[in-house]
Amino acid sequence: MDRKGFDVKILDCTLRDGGYYTNWDFDINLVQNYFESFNKLPVEYLEIGYRSNPMKSYLGEYFYCPPHVLQRCKKSSNKKLVIILNEKDVRAKDAEALLKPCIGYIDMVRLAIDPQNFKRALSLAEAVKKLGFEVGFNVMYMSAWENQKEFLGQIREVNGIADYFYMVDSFGGVYPEEVKKTYDIVRNQTDVKIGFHGHNNLQLGLINTLTAIDCGVSIVDATVTGMGRGAGNLSTELLLTALNAKGKLEENLDFNALSKVVDPFAKLQTSYGWGSNLSYMVSGAHSLPQKEVMEWVTKRYYSLNSIIRALSNQSKGIKDN
Amino acid sequence: MDRKGFDVKILDCTLRDGGYYTNWDFDINLVQNYFESFNKLPVEYLEIGYRSNPMKSYLGEYFYCPPHVLQRCKKSSNKKLVIILNEKDVRAKDAEALLKPCIGYIDMVRLAIDPQNFKRALSLAEAVKKLGFEVGFNVMYMSAWENQKEFLGQIREVNGIADYFYMVDSFGGVYPEEVKKTYDIVRNQTDVKIGFHGHNNLQLGLINTLTAIDCGVSIVDATVTGMGRGAGNLSTELLLTALNAKGKLEENLDFNALSKVVDPFAKLQTSYGWGSNLSYMVSGAHSLPQKEVMEWVTKRYYSLNSIIRALSNQSKGIKDN
Numbered sequence: 001m002d003r004k005g006f007d008v009k010i011l012d013c014t015l016r017d018g019g020y021y022t023n024w025d026f027d028i029n030l031v032q033n034y035f036e037s038f039n040k041l042p043v044e045y046l047e048i049g050y051r052s053n054p055m056k057s058y059l060g061e062y063f064y065c066p067p068h069v070l071q072r073c074k075k076s077s078n079k080k081l082v083i084i085l086n087e088k089d090v091r092a093k094d095a096e097a098l099l100k101p102c103i104g105y106i107d108m109v110r111l112a113i114d115p116q117n118f119k120r121a122l123s124l125a126e127a128v129k130k131l132g133f134e135v136g137f138n139v140m141y142m143s144a145w146e147n148q149k150e151f152l153g154q155i156r157e158v159n160g161i162a163d164y165f166y167m168v169d170s171f172g173g174v175y176p177e178e179v180k181k182t183y184d185i186v187r188n189q190t191d192v193k194i195g196f197h198g199h200n201n202l203q204l205g206l207i208n209t210l211t212a213i214d215c216g217v218s219i220v221d222a223t224v225t226g227m228g229r230g231a232g233n234l235s236t237e238l239l240l241t242a243l244n245a246k247g248k249l250e251e252n253l254d255f256n257a258l259s260k261v262v263d264p265f266a267k268l269q270t271s272y273g274w275g276s277n278l279s280y281m282v283s284g285a286h287s288l289p290q291k292e293v294m295e296w297v298t299k300r301y302y303s304l305n306s307i308i309r310a311l312s313n314q315s316k317g318i319k320d321n
Numbered sequence: 322m323d324r325k326g327f328d329v330k331i332l333d334c335t336l337r338d339g340g341y342y343t344n345w346d347f348d349i350n351l352v353q354n355y356f357e358s359f360n361k362l363p364v365e366y367l368e369i370g371y372r373s374n375p376m377k378s379y380l381g382e383y384f385y386c387p388p389h390v391l392q393r394c395k396k397s398s399n400k401k402l403v404i405i406l407n408e409k410d411v412r413a414k415d416a417e418a419l420l421k422p423c424i425g426y427i428d429m430v431r432l433a434i435d436p437q438n439f440k441r442a443l444s445l446a447e448a449v450k451k452l453g454f455e456v457g458f459n460v461m462y463m464s465a466w467e468n469q470k471e472f473l474g475q476i477r478e479v480n481g482i483a484d485y486f487y488m489v490d491s492f493g494g495v496y497p498e499e500v501k502k503t504y505d506i507v508r509n510q511t512d513v514k515i516g517f518h519g520h521n522n523l524q525l526g527l528i529n530t531l532t533a534i535d536c537g538v539s540i541v542d543a544t545v546t547g548m549g550r551g552a553g554n555l556s557t558e559l560l561l562t563a564l565n566a567k568g569k570l571e572e573n574l575d576f577n578a579l580s581k582v583v584d585p586f587a588k589l590q591t592s593y594g595w596g597s598n599l600s601y602m603v604s605g606a607h608s609l610p611q612k613e614v615m616e617w618v619t620k621r622y623y624s625l626n627s628i629i630r631a632l633s634n635q636s637k638g639i640k641d642n
Contacts, residue, residue, distance in 0.1 A: 176497075176528065202563060203521070207497065207528045237599050242523060245606035255603070255625040262599050275596075278558050278583050282576070285566035304576040 006248045009219045011195075012038065012236050013047035014265065015062050016084055017228035021272040024049060025060030030264050034224070035076035037261035040254045041240065045108060045219075047082035048073050051098045052089060070105040080107035082136070085128075087113045087121045095127035103132065108163070110136030115144075115151040125161045137162035138197060140170040142182055143287045155189035164195040164219055169208065172201030172231055172276075172284040176211040183215040193218035198234050200226055201276055201284025205234030206242060225265040227272075230290040231280035237262050282308055327569045330540045332516075333359065333557050334368035335586065336383050337405055338549035342593040345370060346381030351585050355545070356397035358582035361575045362561065365540075366429060368403035369394050372419045373410060391426040401428035403457070406449075408434045408442045416448035424453065429484070431457030436465075436472040446482045458483035459518060461491040463503055464608045476510035485516045485540055490529065493522030493552055493597075493605040497532040504536040514539035519555050521547055522597055522605025526555030527563060546586040548593075551611040552601035558583050599625075607633055 014034065015026060038046060048069070049062030061069050065083055073081055083106050090098065099109060109128045113121040121137070129135050137158050139145075145152060158165050167182055174182070179196070186194055196212035198205045198221070209220045222239045226232035237258055244253035269275070276284075282304075283290040288311045296307040335355065336347060359367060369390070370383030382390050386404055394402055404427050411419065411432075420430060430449045434442040442458070450456050458479050460466075466473060479486050488503055495503070500517065507515055517533035519526045519542070530541045543560045547553035558579055565574035590596070597605075603625075604611035609632045617628040 200524070203524045203527050203559060206524050210496075238524060238597070238602050241599070241602045241606045255599075255629055259599055259625045266598065270591075276559070277587065278562070278576075278580055281559050281562045285562045304580045308576055 006250075008213050008217065009044040010042065010236070010239065011045040011047060011082065011219055011221045012043050012223060013082075013084075013221055013233075014223040014225075014227055014236070016047045016049050017223050017233055018265075018274075019049060019060065019062050020229040021227065021274055022268075023058070023060050024063035026062060030268075031073075032076060033264060034261055035073065035079075037257045039078045040257035041261075042249050042251065042253070043079065043236070043240075045080045045082050046073075046077060047084060047110065047221075049083060051083050051085060051102065051109075053094060053098070055089075065102075067101045070102060074105045081105060082108040082110060084110040084112055084136075084138070085124070087111045087117060087124060090124060091120075092123045092127040095124060095131065099128065099131050099133065106133065108134035108136055110138050110164075110166070112168075113137065113139050115139050115141060115148055118151055118154050118157075122157055122161065125158070129161055134163040135161060136164045136166055136195065137192075138166040138168050138195075140168045142167045142169050143171050143173050143178065145182060145185070152185060152189070155186060158192050159190055162192050165190060165192045166195035166197055166219075167212075168197045169199055171287045171290070172199030172204070172280070173287045174198075174208060175202075175204060176207050179208050179211045180215055183212065183217070187216070195219040195221070197221040199228070199231055199284070200233055200235075201231040201280045201290070203276060206238055209234050209239060210242070224261055225269050225274075227265055227269065227274055230274075230294070231276040231284065232274040278304075283311075286312055288312070327571075329534050329538065330365035331363065331557070331560065332366040332368060332403065332540055332542045333364050333544060334403075334405075334518075334542055334554075335544040335546075335548050335557070337368045337370050337403075338544050338554055339586075339595075340370060340381065340383050341550040342548065342595055343589075344379070344381050345384035347383060351589075352394075353397060354585060355582055356394065356400075358578045360399045361578035362582075363570050363572065363574070364400065364557070364561075366401045366403050367394075367398060368405060368431065368542075370404055372404050372406060372423065372430075374415060374419070376410075386423075388422045391423060395426045402426060403429040403431060405431040405433055405457075405459070406445070408432045408438055408445060411445060412441075413444045413448040416445060416452065420449065420452050420454065427454065429455035429457055431459050431485075431487070433489075434458065434460050436460050436462060436469055439472050439475050439478075443478055443482065446479070450482055455484040456482060457485045457487055457516065458513075459487040459489050459516075461489045463488045463490050464492050464494045464499065466503060466506070473506060473510070476507060479513050480511055483513050486511060486513045487516035487518055487540075487542075488533075489518045490520055492608045492611070493520030493525070493601070494608045495519075495529060496523075496525060497528050500529050500532045501536055504533065504538065508537070516540040516542070518542040520549070520552055520605070521554055521556075522552040522601045522611070524597060527559055530555050530560060531563070545582055546590050546595075548586055548590065548595055551595075551615070552597040552605065553595040603629055604632075609633070
C-alpha cells in the first residue's frame with residue numbers, strides 16, 4: 001500500500017450492524033451527530049439499515065428504513081447511502097415494492113447471502129440492479145467456503161450483476177493468510193470488485209482488513225467503536241487512525257470529527273457491552289455460530305467445556321448425547 | 322507452527338501489568354482464584370508484581386511483593402513465579418537486598434529497560450543472575466529501535482547473562498512485518514532465547530504474538546482480559562483459545578478453568594475500563610507515549626487535532642508554540 005493509488009473505499013455500517021444491539025432504534029440526536037461527523041471523514045458509504053417486509057416481532061425504524069427515515073438521512077449526509085436486504089427473507093418479486101421508495105435516496109443495495117442460496121440470490125441481485133442501484137453481493141461464512149465447491153464454481157455468475165462481491169467473515173475466525181487465500185480464489189473466478197467485511201471475535205479485524213487491502217480489495221467495512229452483532233466489527237476509528245498514520249488518506253484525518261462521533265457510541269457501549277469476550281473468542285476460533293454459543297452460555301446450566309464440546313461435535317455432524 | 326515441537330512458553334503478567342489500574346492492590350479472593358485457575362492452564366510463568374525500594378506515594382502490595390506475599394503466592398501456585406524490577410529505579414548494588422527474600426519463591430526476575438540504559442541494565446542483570454534467578458531482559462520501545470544503532474550494536478552483550486531477551490512493543494504500534502524484521506535483527510545479534518511482550522492499542526496483540534511465535538520466539542506474555550497499562554495487553558484467554566483451536570496445546574484447554582479466572586477480571590474491567598480507545602489508538606499508531614496522550618485528553622481543554630499535532634511535533638523534535 002502506498003498513498004499514490006490508494007483508492008479503497010470505506011463503508012461505515014454502524015447503524016445497520018449496531019442495530020443488533022438496539023433493535024434498530026437509535027436516538028435522533030445520536031444519528032444526527034453521526035451524519036454530521038461523517039460529513040467530515042474520508043468514508044465513501046454509510047449503510048443505514050435494512051429494508052424488510054413486516055416481521056412478527058417488534059423491530060425499530062432502521063430495520064425498515066421507511067421513506068421518512070430515508071429522507072431524514074439523505075438531508076443530513078453528503079455520503080452515498082446504503083441499505084441491505086436479508087436475502088433469506090426477500091425474493092426477487094419483492095424487490096420493486098421494497099426498493100422503489102429508496103430511489104433518489106439510496107445509492108447501493110447490499111444483499112446478505114448464505115452461499116447455499118447463491119442461485120436464488122443472483123435473481124434478487126438482478127432485480128435490484130434493474131432498479132438502478134449499485135449492488136453489493138455479501139456472501140457470508142467465508143471461513144467455510146473452502147469445502148463448498150459448488151458455491152465456489154458459481155462465483156463467476158456475479159459478473160455483470162454485482163458491483164462488489166463481498167467476502168464476509170461471519171464467525172470472525174479467519175486469519176490474514178486465509179484472507180489472502182480466499183481473495184485469490186475469488187479473484188480467479190471473477191473480475192468484479194471485491195470487498196471485505198470482518199468481525200472482531202479474535203481481534204483480527206484490523207489486520208485482516210489491511211491484508212485484504214494489500215491483496216487488492218476495493219471496499220472494506222467498519223463500524224464506530226466496532227458496534228455490531230456479537231463481538232462486533234473492526235472499528236472505524238481504528239481503521240482510519242491506522243490508515244492516516246500510514247499516510248494512506250488523501251487529507252489529514254479530522255480527529256475532532258472522529259472523536260465527536262466516537263464519544264456517544266462509546267457511552268452506548270458501556271450499557272450494551274459489545275466487543276469480544278471468551279464466548280465470542282471460542283465461537284470465532286472454532287467457526288461456531290456465536291448466537292448458539294451465547295444461548296448456551298446464558299443458560300449457565302452446562303460447563304463451558306461441555307458447551308464447546310457439544311457445539312464442536314454438532315459442527316462436525318457428530319450427534320451429542 | 323505445528324503441534325509437534327511447539328515449546329513456546331506463556332507468561333501471564335496480569336497482577337503485575339494490571340496493577341497499573343488498581344495501584345497494585347488486589348482482593349485476596351481474586352488472587353486466590355487466579356492462582357487456582359492457572360494451576361489447570363498451560364501457562365509456564367506467572368509474574369506477580371514488582372520488587373521495589375520504597376516510593377514516595379502509596380503503592381499496593383504487588384508493587385513491593387514483601388515476603389508474606391511471596392509465601393502466599395508460592396503456596397497457591399504450581400507455576401514458576403516471576404517478579405520484575407524497574408531498571409530506572411534499581412541499581413546493581415540494590416539487587417541483593419531486594420532479591421534475597423525472593424530466593425526459593427521466585428524463579429525468574431525480569432528487568433524493564435529503556436534501551437538508552439542498556440549498559441547500566443547489564444550490570445544489574447549480572448547481579449540478578451549471580452543470585453541464581455533466571456533473567457528476563459525486557460527492552461522497551463521496540464518500534465523505535467530501528468534508529469538506535471548504538472543499542473542494536475550492544476544486544477550481543479546479553480549473551481551468557483540473560484535467559485530471555487524480550488522485545489517489548491511499549492507503544493502497541495508495531496505491525497506483524499515489523500515483528501519479523503525486529504526478530505531477525507535481534508536473532509542476528511544473539512543466540513539468547515527471545516521473548517515478545519505486545520500491547521493492544523491497535524488490536525494487534527494476537528497477530529503480533531502469533532507472528533513472533535512463527536518467527537521462533539521462546540516465550541510470549543499475556544494478561545487475563547488484557548488487563549494492563551493503558552490499552553492493555555493481548556488477553557491470555559484469546560491467546561490460549563487461538564492456540565487450542567490451532568491444535569498447538571499439548572492437552573485440550575480447560576475452558577472451565579479459563580472462564581473461572583476470566584469472569585472476575587471481566588467484572589473489574591467494567592469499573593476500570595482498560596482496553597483500546599481512540600486516544601490509545603492514536604498513541605499506538607504514532608508511537609506517542611500513551612501517558613501523555615491521556616493527560617492531554619483528560620484536560621479536555623484542547624481539541625484532539627491540536628493534541629495530536631503537538632505530540633507528533635514533539636516526538637519529531639519540533640518545538641510546539
